Amino acid sequence: MDLLKDRIVSEGRIIGTDILKVDSFLNHQIDPRVMQEIGKAFAEAFSNEGITKVLTIESSGIAPALSTALCLGVPVIFARKTTSRNLDIDTYISSVHSFTKGTDYVIRVSKRYLNDKDVVLLIDDFLAKGCALQGLIDIVGQSGAKIAGAGIVIEKGFQEGGALIRGMGIRVHSLAIVNEMSEKENQITFKDEDNSQE
Numbered sequence: 162m163d164l165l166k167d168r169i170v171s172e173g174r175i176i177g178t179d180i181l182k183v184d185s186f187l188n189h190q191i192d193p194r195v196m197q198e199i200g201k202a203f204a205e206a207f208s209n210e211g212i213t214k215v216l217t218i219e220s221s222g223i224a225p226a227l228s229t230a231l232c233l234g235v236p237v238i239f240a241r242k243t244t245s246r247n248l249d250i251d252t253y254i255s256s257v258h259s260f261t262k263g264t265d266y267v268i269r270v271s272k273r274y275l276n277d278k279d280v281v282l283l284i285d286d287f288l289a290k291g292c293a294l295q296g297l298i299d300i301v302g303q304s305g306a307k308i309a310g311a312g313i314v315i316e317k318g319f320q321e322g323g324a325l326i327r328g329m330g331i332r333v334h335s336l337a338i339v340n341e342m343s344e345k346e347n348q349i350t351f352k353d354e355d356n357s358q359e
Contacts, residue, residue: 215235215282215283225285276305314336316333
C-alpha cells in the first residue's frame with residue numbers, strides 16, 4: 162500500500178533496532194484519510210471470507226478495525242485490557258505479553274458478542290512478536306468462532322511474529338512489511354511484495 166509506505170518513510174521515527182513510531186498518523190494522532198484507505202484495503206483482501214465480526218485489542222487497533230468493519234458492514238469488537246463495572250462478568254479471557262511495554266496484561270471479550278456462528282477477522286496496527294494476535298486467537302478459539310485471517314497495518318518482517326502466526330495456519334495480510342530499519346541512517350526498507358508469505 163503505497164500511501165501507507167510513503168507516510169511510514171516520511172514520518173516514521175526509528176528508536177533503537179526494533180521500535181518504529183508512527184504516532185503522527187496511525188496510533189496517537191490519526192489521519193482519517195489514511196485510516197479509510199487501510200479499511201478499504203483490508204475489506205477488499207478479505208471480501209470473500211463471509212466475515213461477521215472484526216476483532217482487535219484496545220487501543221491502537223481500534224481505528225483500523227473500525228474502518229475495516231465499516232467497509233465490510235459488520236460490527237467491530239475490541240478486547241479490553243482493563244476491568245470495569247460495566248463490563249459483562251461472563252467473558253473470554255487471555256493473557257498477552259506487551260512487546261513495547263515489557264509487561265503482561267489480561268484481555269477480555271464479552272461472550273455476548275462472540276460465538277461459534279461467527280467468522281472473525283483479526284486486525285492490529287503492528288505485528289512484531291505475535292503476542293497480541295496469539296491472545297486474540299486464544300479468545301476466538303474459546304468462542305468456537307472461525308478465524309478468517311489477520312489484517313496487519315505494519316508488520317516487522319525481521320521479527321518472528323509473522324512466521325509464528327502463519328505457522329499456525331492463519332492467513333496474515335500485511336499492508337506494509339518492514340524488512341529493515343536503521344536508526345543511525347533513519348532508513349526503512351520494505352519487502353518487495355507486501356504479502357509474499359501470505
